Amino acid sequence: MPQSWPMSGLSTQAQPFRPRRALLGAAAVAVVSLFGSASLVAQEAFPARLIRFVVPYAAGGTTDLVARTVGARMAQTLGQPVIIDNRAGAGGNIGMDAVAKAAPDGYTVGMGAISTNALNPHIYKKMAFDPRKDFTAIGLLGNSTIVLEVGSALPVKNVAELLAHARKNPGLAYATAGTGTSMHLAGVLFAQLSKTDWVHVPYKGSAPLVTDLIGGQVPVAFDNLPASLPHIQSGKLRALAVAGAQRSPALPDVPTLAEAGLNDYAVEPWFGVYGPAGLPAPVVQRLEQALAQALGDPAVKDKLVAAGFTPRSAGAAELQALTLREYERLGKVARQAQMGAD
Helix, strand or coil: CCCCCCCCCCCCCCCCHHHHHHHHHHHHHHHHHHHHHHHHHHHHHCCCCCEEEEECCCCCCHHHHHHHHHHHHHHHHHCCCEEEEECCCHHHHHHHHHHHCCCCCCCEEEEEEHHHHHHHHHHECCCCCCCCCCEEEEEEEEEECEEEEEECCCCCCCHHHHHHHHHHCCCEEEEECCCCCHHHHHHHHHHHHHCCCEEEEECCCHHHHHHHHHHCCCCEEEEEHHHHHHHHHHCCEEEEEECCCCCCCCCCCCCECCCCCCCCCCCCCEEEEEEECCCCHHHHHHHHHHHHHHHCCHHHHHHHHHCCEEEEEECHHHHHHHHHHHHHHHHHHHHHHCCCEC
């Protein structure tokens, strides 16, 4: 026979169930506490492994240089490697599409830009992502300078001589790091304001562009300054003007295009770090803080400025507001210029 519970003024039938309920209740509390603590530990432990930093252009360009410099400093703060993953093509769309489709856990981020996150949706017939909805803004990196430059084979020394040459040779080619990039935008506006006829030659990044410009395969280029600056300083390329509203500290003797006669001309590309949509707030804050610390490091600042990049730290909210604002502004520019890409 089964053993009876001892009598203590309660029925033998009711007695066994109360301790079990108490045990079950205590177990439930323990389970909730365990999972709550595990969740908290998981958040606090981010990152627990390496982070992939997608650069949507070829190695050797501005985005690559900035990402490697900033990523290395972020890795020190985060305690995990930050690995650069170059995914060039379609004006940056291929790389940023990989970011948009990544798991929203913070282990894949991308270097978006004025082109990928504001201009491209207005000029590409097919877009795999919507920059307004498919990303989580993490933080602004800063601005680059676009330089109008020529190879040594073209005998022009300033913008006026270039325009005279272009008017004598309609259909002259100019190269950029890709269709839909800010450099492409700079070239379109240059042609519009100067009323000259050009043929756009898009490359997959700045590195192959610079190689062909030095070699004489293309005569003129609009490029992000960091990639071209060493070759300008060595005399292999000649800078005629910069596209920004102000002269570049790296090229103080080179005029702006507005100074060279194209009134109101200004194109200033910006860059930021984005993750997939739906990143948890604690993860965004951790990455945002690491990015801010990297940009605040004097060694990082000096390296970026020396390369022709202007670092400017701003948080997730400001980058998101900039993205939406520029999306609307550049949509109007693209429609007016009838920019398009396949």
